[in-house]
Amino acid sequence: MSATPESKAAVTELTGGPIDELQWRGLIAQSTDEQALRSVMAAGPITYYCGFDPTAPSLHIGNLVQLLTMRRIQEAGHLPLGLVGGATGLIGDPRMSGERVLNSTDTVAEWVDRIRTQVEKYLDFDGRFAARIVNNLDWTAPLSAIDFLRDIGKHFRMGRMLGKETVSARLNSDDGLSFTEFSYQILQGMDFLELNKRYGCVLQTGGNDQWGNLTSGTELIRKVTGNEVHALATPLITKADGTKFGKTESGTVWLDPALTSPYAFYQFWINSDDRDVDRYLKVFTFRDAEGLAELAEATAGRPHAREAQRALAGDVTTLVHGQAATDQVIAASGALFGRGEIAAVDEPTLTAALSEAGLTDITGPLPTIVELLQISGLASSGSDARRTIAEGGANINNQRISDPDHVPDVGDLLAGGLLVLRRGKRTVAGVRLRS
RNA sequence: GGUAGGUUGCCCGAGUGGCCAAAGGGAGCUGACUGUAAAUCAGCCGCGCAAGCUACGGGAGUUCGAAUCUCUCACCUACCA
Structure with a gap:
């Protein structure tokens, strides 16, 4: 059910190096010792991971950057661990915008399942470099507070933790920062350590905004095991017009x-x-x-x-x-x-198109264009609808309507009783007459 | 705690008794151009077909008439302590 079967076939032997590949694609914002990472990767398959916290019922296209980055590294011949944050999702990564409201454990558990399913779609679970899904709740939940403070907490220095960008920003904000969110970086660091012990995981990838959390793990592993492991951050995806991507x-x-x-x-x-x-x-x-x-x-x-x-x-x-x-x-x-005659489009295609764009069922006599624009959600009020009509932005079945009192004729109905309403160039919605 | 200033439409911001549904800018919408892009130019940009209605932090007043004056409550800012 994977989208690109041909790329799956590409998962074979070690190739030139995923770093070069990621670099030309503009996917490396910063990393720990890149030369060291290159040689480790060249020496043989490594195990790497990337985490996804259940902060919503679904991942979004920002997460897609991470998913595809994982996929690319897997195709270059390495073993991915897709981590779902059953534990970290209960705590919440501190954001600049202020303290999060904690989600219920039931909600988080449900989101974990959904997100696991989504992550699975982008990784290959067969063959030599088969992926594995892990949940940080598995090693975090059994941990006692005492063990946590003695075994993990002792390795974290306050100065370092307070220096993290988001932490210091939050401390200086009106919201402040709860101990809960402050602890997040420890949990994420602990994940890396745990995966390093369990699976020999030596690389964590993530968004550039996660850099502090990524290095939290590399530092913890260095202190506990003395081993050098790596972190790779992808850049924030931007838009040329300066608005937020996604x-x-x-x-x-x-x-x-x-x-x-x-x-x-x-x-x-x-x-x-x-x-x-x-x-x-x-x-x-x-x-x-x-x-x-x-x-x-x-x-x-x-x-x-x-x-x-x-x-x-x-x-x-x-x-x-x-x-x-x-x-x-x-x-x-x-x-x-399309430029073509809309009446020529067959009913299934048209229904599918309008269902996607937004389709509203109506009954009874056909309403005026003003009402249609409101019913379909293309106009927020009658005044708005009239304004649009006066401006020449209202269309039924690709025909401009300039009379606000216009009532479409039964003969205007397309196959399936459909009318295609369009506001301006690209906002489309459908209305279907149900008898 | 004291004093002074502030709170205006999605955002910023003018407006100190009628000419204010409220300048200007941004965002947004539509048109032209075109390519379901950007830029540019033009129009629009509370609700209502309209008469009109609702709006300038909340409430109460003064007045023929208030965003503009008075009282009060709330919140914010600056100076004082």
């Missing part, structure tokens, strides 16, 4: 199709800025340098074709939601944004 008007772009529909997911990627798309292709797809050069050329020479955006959206959607969902979404997007 958000849309409706919020976070989740990996769970129930939270972000495959259609919305695909639309997110296809709307990528020209200035960002090449970088995203490197980070989020498995295309090689040659393929990316071609796409970069396409963006420069034939920007209107949007080849790079299509490639990006297609690849990532396939990776996350599978080929079938992607085919459907591409057909849907084509139907809604």
Whole structure:
């Protein structure tokens, strides 16, 4: 059920080196001794890990960077440990924005299951470099407070802990910082130590914002075992316009199709800025340098074709939601944004497209365009709807409507009793008349 | 605890009795251009078809009339201690 079977086949022997690969893809923000890491990796398969905390019912596209980084390293011939934070999720990583509200243990347990399933999708559990899923609750829960303080706590120095960027920022904020969140870095450090003991894990990867937590583990291992282990941080993914990556008007772009529909997911990627798309292709797809050069050329020479955006959206959607969902979404997007006659689109495609975009069932006589815009959620109020119409931004079945009192005719209904409403260039919604 | 200043629409910020649904900027929306991109230009940007209604921290007043004046409560800031 993995999205790229051909890349699975690539999991064979040690190759040139994942570090070079990660580097040209722009995936290394900082690392511990890189030369040492290179030679360790060249000497044979290593075991590495990356953790995912259950802070939500699903992972999001920010986590995808980590998942794919793990995957790339596995394909280069190393053994991944996917860690789900059953324990750390109960504590909460300190954020700049203030103290977290603790989630109930039941909630966290449920999210752990969901997230484990998601992580599993991106790793290969067969063959010589088979992945393994671990849960830090397994070694954290049995630990007594006394053992924790004596065996682990003794290795952590307050000065070092207080110096962490987020910790000091929080201490200086009005919110302050609870002991609970302050302890988080110890737990994460402990994970690395535990995985080092159990599986010989020598590398932790993570986002650059996790750097403090990553090094917390490398330092703990050095103190306890005297061994040098490594940490590798991926950069924060940015957008050329300066806004936050991974958000849309409706919020976070989740990996769970129930939270972000495959259609919305695909639309997110296809709307990528020209200035960002090449970088995203490197980070989020498995295309090689040659393929990316071609796409970069396409963006420069034939920007209107949007080849790079299509490639990006297609690849990532396939990776996350599978080929079938992607085919459907591409057909849907084509139907809604295509130049062709919308009435020519077959009913299943149209229904699927509108379901993805947002479909509302109505009964009774057909309402006016003003009401339709409100019912479908395209306009927030009657005034808003009228304004849009006056501005020439309201369309039914790709026909501009300029009369606010316009009522669509039964003859306007497409197959299945559907009407395609569009506000402006790219906001589409459907209404279906149920008799 | 004392004194002074502040709290305006999604955000910033003008406005000190009628001309204020409230300047200006940002965000956002729409159009033109176009490529479901960016930039640019233009329009829009509380609710209501409208009459009108609701709004300038909360409450109570003064006035024909208040975002603007008075009282009071809450919160924030600065200086004093």
